[in-house]
Amino acid sequence: MSLTGTPLFATVIGLTLIAVVLPLTVWGKVRGPAAARLATRGLMVLFAQVTAVALVFVAVNRDMNFYASWGDLMGTGSYVQSAPDLGADGMGGKKAEQVRQEPKVRQDFEPVDGLGGRVKKTELEGKISGVKGDVMVWLPPQYDDPAYKDKKFPVVELIPGIPGTGKSWFQGLKAHEVLEPLMKEGKVQPFILVSPRAMLLGNADTGCANLPGKVNADSWFSVDVRKMVTDNFRASDEPRTWGVAGYSAGAYCAAKLAILHPDRYGAAVSLSGYNDPGQEPTSLVAKDPELRRTHNLKELLKAQPAPPAVALWMSGAEQDGYLSGMDLKGLAQNPTTVHAEKVTGGHNLESWSKQLPQTFGWLSQTVKAP
Numbered sequence: 001m002s003l004t005g006t007p008l009f010a011t012v013i014g015l016t017l018i019a020v021v022l023p024l025t026v027w028g029k030v031r032g033p034a035a036a037r038l039a040t041r042g043l044m045v046l047f048a049q050v051t052a053v054a055l056v057f058v059a060v061n062r063d064m065n066f067y068a069s070w071g072d073l074m075g076t077g078s079y080v081q082s083a084p085d086l087g088a089d090g091m092g093g094k095k096a097e098q099v100r101q102e103p104k105v106r107q108d109f110e111p112v113d114g115l116g117g118r119v120k121k122t123e124l125e126g127k128i129s130g131v132k133g134d135v136m137v138w139l140p141p142q143y144d145d146p147a148y149k150d151k152k153f154p155v156v157e158l159i160p161g162i163p164g165t166g167k168s169w170f171q172g173l174k175a176h177e178v179l180e181p182l183m184k185e186g187k188v189q190p191f192i193l194v195s196p197r198a199m200l201l202g203n204a205d206t207g208c209a210n211l212p213g214k215v216n217a218d219s220w221f222s223v224d225v226r227k228m229v230t231d232n233f234r235a236s237d238e239p240r241t242w243g244v245a246g247y248s249a250g251a252y253c254a255a256k257l258a259i260l261h262p263d264r265y266g267a268a269v270s271l272s273g274y275n276d277p278g279q280e281p282t283s284l285v286a287k288d289p290e291l292r293r294t295h296n297l298k299e300l301l302k303a304q305p306a307p308p309a310v311a312l313w314m315s316g317a318e319q320d321g322y323l324s325g326m327d328l329k330g331l332a333q334n335p336t337t338v339h340a341e342k343v344t345g346g347h348n349l350e351s352w353s354k355q356l357p358q359t360f361g362w363l364s365q366t367v368k369a370p
Contacts, residue, residue: 016051079200082130085212090219092128096263099128099223104231112136115170124196126224129216133197135225136166138176139233140183140190148190152234152370154241156363157221157265158195161248162205162282166195172349173247178356188357189364191243192235196225198250207277207285207295208253214284222257222264236370237264243367245269245359247352249280251321252297255312255328259300262308267366269359271352272316275324298327307333311366313359315341 023045030037086092091099109120118138125132142148158175160168169175175193182188200206206217230237242265246254251273258268275297278286286292293299314325325340332338339362345351
């Protein structure tokens with residue numbers, strides 16, 4: 001029974017109704033010794049509490065899509081088929097041109113339930129990363145317009161927080177619903193939106209890192225997913241035509257990928273992100289003190305051979321993204337640029353969704369059409 005499916009939701013509703021009606025019906029009819037009556041009534045109260053909590057969890061998870069499967073929830077899901085050492089650039093000894101010239105990765109896409117026909121999903125087997133997972137793609141309204149039939153489109157890769165799935169950006173933040181009218185009005189550039197699976201090892205946070213023997217999350221996002229998009233859609237692999245955006249743990253990832261790979265991304269949006277990976281309790285990187293230090297965004301920015309030609313937008317409340325952005329802004333040297341924006345609102349999907357018009361307006365000025 002699917003964690004996000006209707007049968008489970010209906011079952012939990014039914015059990016909750018039983019848990020409410022049962023005490024009203026039999027509370028005064030319980031017989032036996034006082035201890036037995038007390039235990040029976042206690043079990044009915046416990047049953048009511050458990051079903052109420054389960055109903056809230058299932059309803060919220062169906063709406064926000066924090067966990068896509070039982071494996072995600074229980075922390076047993078693994079989408080890593082292999083994790084070889086791919087080297088500093090995550091390419092496994094290959095040059096970008098070699099990867100570009102490899103046979104095209106042709107994928108079949110199917111509509112995603114509850115999100116309308118424009119959001120589609122495919123199962124991608126990453127040839128470089130060794131990751132196999134789902135990737136969701138939304139095409140802008142102009143994509144099928146005959147006037148644009150020969151045009152290529154810029155791309156924004158969307159990374160959810162932990163827990164979270166690719167569907168979180170569309171069902172939780174409602175990114176496509178917010179942005180589609182703005183694209184039609186010309187206020188936001190028509191982007192292809194791509195949201196890959198981020199929870200690759202149970203519900204642990206990979207920090208978008210390549211960790212030999214464990215996971216090659218960086219190469220999954222920055223190599224395999226990018227190639228799949230350019231092989232299947234009218235998109236370029238030029239870094240100036242690609243942006244990456246994330247919220248919470250995904251915000252850290254977005255900024256990190258842009259800093260590390262200016263040859264793949266031209267801009268990044270970080271919504272309520274952080275610089276220290278240790279701020280995410282499930283971070284695999286933070287388990288090792290030296291990895292935690294070297295994967296701090298401030299250290300990564302300082303360690304680059306030359307200031308990366310990327311633009312970063314970092315927003316959030318003062319202690320929830322804004323000060324992290326100010327720290328990076330203080331370190332940035334031309335051509336790196338950092339915009340730090342202080343916003344009101346909590347660490348939640350509603351707050352991040354409200355920022356989409358402004359952040360994608362900025363991306364429209366920063367990420368270029370092919």
